Amino acid sequence: MKASSIVKDILNVIKSEFKTLFKDRGVVIMLVLAPLAYPVLYCSLYRSETLIDVPVAAVDCSRSKESRELLRHIDATQNIQIVSRYSTLTEAKQAYYEKKVHGVVYIPADFSKKLQSGDQTTVSIYADISSFMYYRIINQACNNCVMALNQQVQVERLNANGITGESAAIISNPIPYEGITLYNEGAGFASFLMPAILIIILFQTLFLGIGMIAGTSRGENRFHVLVSSAVHRGGTFRVIIGKSTCYFLLYAAWSFFILMLIPRAFNLPHIGIPFDILMLLIPFLLASIFFSMTVSVFLPHRETGMVIFMFMSLILVFLSGVSWPQSNINGFWKAFAWIFPSTSGVQAYIKINTLGADLHHITFEYMSLWVQTAIYFATTCWAYYWQINKTKNNLLKQSEV
Amino acid sequence: MFNNLYTAIKQTLTRELKRMTSRPIYFISTIVIMTFSYVFFLTFFNEGQPNKMPVGVVDLDNSSVSRQFIRNLEVMQHSHIVMRLNSHKEAREEMQRGNIYAFVEISRNFAKEAVSNRRPPITFYINDGYLIAGSLISKDITYLSMVTSIGMQQKVLRAKGVEESRIMGILQPVVLDTHLIGNPWANYGTYLLNVILPGVLQLMVLMMTVFPIGVEYKERTSKEWLANSGNSMFAALTGKLLPYTVIFTTLGIIGNLLLYKYMHYPLNSGIGWMFLATFLLVLASQTIGIVFIGITPVLRDGVTFAGLYGMLGVTFAGSTFPIEQMPAGSRIFSEFFPIHHYFNIYVNQALNGVGIHYSLLSFVALLSFTVLPLIVFNRLKKAAINQNFPIK
Numbered sequence: 015m016k017a018s019s020i021v022k023d024i025l026n027v028i029k030s031e032f033k034t035l036f037k038d039r040g041v042v043i044m045l046v047l048a049p050l051a052y053p054v055l056y057c058s059l060y061r062s063e064t065l066i067d068v069p070v071a072a073v074d075c076s077r078s079k080e081s082r083e084l085l086r087h088i089d090a091t092q093n094i095q096i097v098s099r100y101s102t103l104t105e106a107k108q109a110y111y112e113k114k115v116h117g118v119v120y121i122p123a124d125f126s127k128k129l130q131s132g133d134q135t136t137v138s139i140y141a142d143i144s145s146f147m148y149y150r151i152i153n154q155a156c157n158n159c160v161m162a163l164n165q166q167v168q169v170e171r172l173n174a175n176g177i178t179g180e181s182a183a184i185i186s187n188p189i190p191y192e193g194i195t196l197y198n199e200g201a202g203f204a205s206f207l208m209p210a211i212l213i214i215i216l217f218q219t220l221f222l223g224i225g226m227i228a229g230t231s232r233g234e235n236r237f238h239v240l241v242s243s244a245v246h247r248g249g250t251f252r253v254i255i256g257k258s259t260c261y262f263l264l265y266a267a268w269s270f271f272i273l274m275l276i277p278r279a280f281n282l283p284h285i286g287i288p289f290d291i292l293m294l295l296i297p298f299l300l301a302s303i304f305f306s307m308t309v310s311v312f313l314p315h316r317e318t319g320m321v322i323f324m325f326m327s328l329i330l331v332f333l334s335g336v337s338w339p340q341s342n343i344n345g346f347w348k349a350f351a352w353i354f355p356s357t358s359g360v361q362a363y364i365k366i367n368t369l370g371a372d373l374h375h376i377t378f379e380y381m382s383l384w385v386q387t388a389i390y391f392a393t394t395c396w397a398y399y400w401q402i403n404k405t406k407n408n409l410l411k412q413s414e415v
Numbered sequence: 416m417f418n419n420l421y422t423a424i425k426q427t428l429t430r431e432l433k434r435m436t437s438r439p440i441y442f443i444s445t446i447v448i449m450t451f452s453y454v455f456f457l458t459f460f461n462e463g464q465p466n467k468m469p470v471g472v473v474d475l476d477n478s479s480v481s482r483q484f485i486r487n488l489e490v491m492q493h494s495h496i497v498m499r500l501n502s503h504k505e506a507r508e509e510m511q512r513g514n515i516y517a518f519v520e521i522s523r524n525f526a527k528e529a530v531s532n533r534r535p536p537i538t539f540y541i542n543d544g545y546l547i548a549g550s551l552i553s554k555d556i557t558y559l560s561m562v563t564s565i566g567m568q569q570k571v572l573r574a575k576g577v578e579e580s581r582i583m584g585i586l587q588p589v590v591l592d593t594h595l596i597g598n599p600w601a602n603y604g605t606y607l608l609n610v611i612l613p614g615v616l617q618l619m620v621l622m623m624t625v626f627p628i629g630v631e632y633k634e635r636t637s638k639e640w641l642a643n644s645g646n647s648m649f650a651a652l653t654g655k656l657l658p659y660t661v662i663f664t665t666l667g668i669i670g671n672l673l674l675y676k677y678m679h680y681p682l683n684s685g686i687g688w689m690f691l692a693t694f695l696l697v698l699a700s701q702t703i704g705i706v707f708i709g710i711t712p713v714l715r716d717g718v719t720f721a722g723l724y725g726m727l728g729v730t731f732a733g734s735t736f737p738i739e740q741m742p743a744g745s746r747i748f749s750e751f752f753p754i755h756h757y758f759n760i761y762v763n764q765a766l767n768g769v770g771i772h773y774s775l776l777s778f779v780a781l782l783s784f785t786v787l788p789l790i791v792f793n794r795l796k797k798a799a800i801n802q803n804f805p806i807k
Contacts, residue, residue, distance in 0.1 A: 040715035048723065059730060059741050066740065110596070111769045132584045138592040144762045145737050146606055150550065153593050160591045167588040175577055175585070181532075188567045189529065190536040191560040193553065196510070198543035203736055206546035222722075226715070283544070317629075317718045321444050321622045324722040325615050328729065329455060338603070339516065339548040342465040347458070361513060368544040371511035 023249060027256025028263075034227065035260070040316065041230075045223035049268045052215050056208065057280040063202030065151045067095040071106040071115040074099060078126030084137070084163055088119060091155040107140075116142040117152040132171055147203065197283060197369050205283050209368055210336040210360045212272050213298075217356040218327045220265055220299075221306040225319025228310035250399045254307070254391075261303045269295050277367065286366035290373050294362050297383035301355035304390030311397035334360035355390075358382040423645040427654025430643055431627065435658065444623050445659070449666040452615045453673055460604035467495035468548050471518035473506050474499065478526035484537065484563060488519065491555040510540070516548040517541045519556065529567075547603075597681050597766035605680045609761050610734040610754075612670045613693070617700040617754050618725035620663050624704025625721045627655055628795075629714030637712075637799035648796045652788065656701055667693035675765070683768025692760040692774075692781070699753035699784035709791025712798040713805055724752075732758040756780045 035041050070088075074081050089096040097115060100106040106118040120138040128135035139156050142148040165186060172182040198205045273291055277284040313319045333351035335343055340361065343351065351357040362379035365371040373380060435441040470488070474481050489496050497515065500506040506518040520538045528535035539556050543549035565586050572582050595601055631637040644650040671689045675682040682689070707724070708717040731738065731749040738749050749755045756777040763774045798804055 043719050060736055062740050134584045136590045136592050140594045140596055143595045145734050160589050164588050171585045184532050185568055185571050188564055192536050192538045194540050195543045196540055201543050317714055320718045320722050321626050325618050337547055339465050339468055341469050365513055369511045375512045
């Protein structure tokens, strides 16, 4: 009898929570529209992964067969394209300042002469660094072309010095270095950043949505408290279990969409075992939900959370340790980062999804999320208990009057 | 007429200042959040570039040659050897755990094969799942490999009796000399904070435009607000938003001073232009905020849209990923974000230090945002009087 009434109460809370959720336009935008639209939007914006045919200017003072060939090779790369030629560096700079080009390749007048005489010569590149992507792409493409040219010239010069055949090959490349890029072979921008963004989107929409719901009930309630007595009928526990189940069910669906379908649809890395991602999701969502529920108790109005915490999305991206590596975050901010379930969530998801790690490789993040679940569950209970007591006291006072 | 307007604005201003002290959200969303962001980002990126990142070594040869290579790697700027591993599998797993961002593998009999000219390979594995760590370490290792090769080649060529003055010409006929325009140290903080801090600023300006206006509609005080300013929507908005213009411009200028004077990030123009750009960024963001709350004078919707738009602004500034490489249409879309024009001014003035006429269009664009509220003036006024919008 008792147990069945508890279950009934919980089901009632779930039902009423789903109702409030879908009746409220603001909450629908935050908990339904945003988690569905944002991942698609961001993935579309970053879809090209790398830069293609970045416009670059050439200043060829050598005007020789060799310089033309080098420029042809640079132009032929996928990443950059020589769109204009100038006779002086000043002119090329002008084009750069007018944003017609993002880089300049400068070949000095004595380039071919020095190549023929066996001396060392220099090719200069000037790269736009307003975005790191420009610099990286331009530098890389030119570097590859120059290295190829070097190899060719080297063999010719060795031959000229009477060193030929296999021994020339040995000298030109005594230790073959093999660089193998793992997990993000194309060095793609979206493949690197999007997995982190996906987790942050899940966390932030959940956090802001729950804050909005809680703020609303506090704002609308006669006593400015979170849970109206009609719903909870005295059971703190039942309210918490009911509400969190509602959020969990909703976000389990979104997580499937965001963490499983989006990477496949947009060709982001997805070499993780789905079962491991599922196992990770449980503590991640629970920790996020209880964290949000705890904080939400202190939001007096429905808009407060949005106004105050929206900017945290940016902070959370950096705290997650994906762009600026976690190993180089100082102790204080590392500890601060740990407070937010998104940090462990991002790291664990990237390790499973992008690096193909198993659950036992991410013990630290996994345990952290469960510890957070326990801590934030306790704080939620305390905060709700406090709120529910406040209702009771208010009711009591009122009946005395 | 002008006297009237002046009194109306003054009255609204006094009223707003009183409201601002009534709830903590006003203080938190202006001074507290901006101060926190400054402290956070400046201490977070104070290293400039991530140095000494963890790297692993699988040295199956353990000879003097391989140990020398590892010692050389140790002194590189971005790499720090934190572990020696016994097998490829072990190293890969450490990488998957995120404990190392790269590892170098030196095969068994490496030294022996090198001496007998069989050219044994050195293989390095880079984790580009963490792109920034990966590419910096990769740069280190590539450079080191090149230097090591050249060292060995020099020895051989000398032994073969090649003239000393010709050796470098043979080994490295063409040297590539890379210049980074405006940010020669490739400082990560310079590159990011010049976008992120204005990004936070415009987000908070948007929020603190939509909120103080929207809350009047929500709490049904909009009629009183308008009456207090002599029924002039212009006076009502000006008086209300003026305090935020002052506060956020001051905070923004403090941000400029922190970046260019305290951190000494590149500033190749007068700092005055950046002050002006910051002021216009605040102004333009405020007018966009008015439009958001004007379209639906409902606080919750206004705040939601302002938030989602503000977050997109950071992407559309065009720094993280160039806009011209985004799908068609993004370019036009980005023009509707004040921070995009602010970023252009920053690149032209602070970074490239070119003549101010290059940025003229961007300044004009920022200014032209300020006429936008005209579209919603009537709607806001009607709604203020009729109070016919949902409050939830």
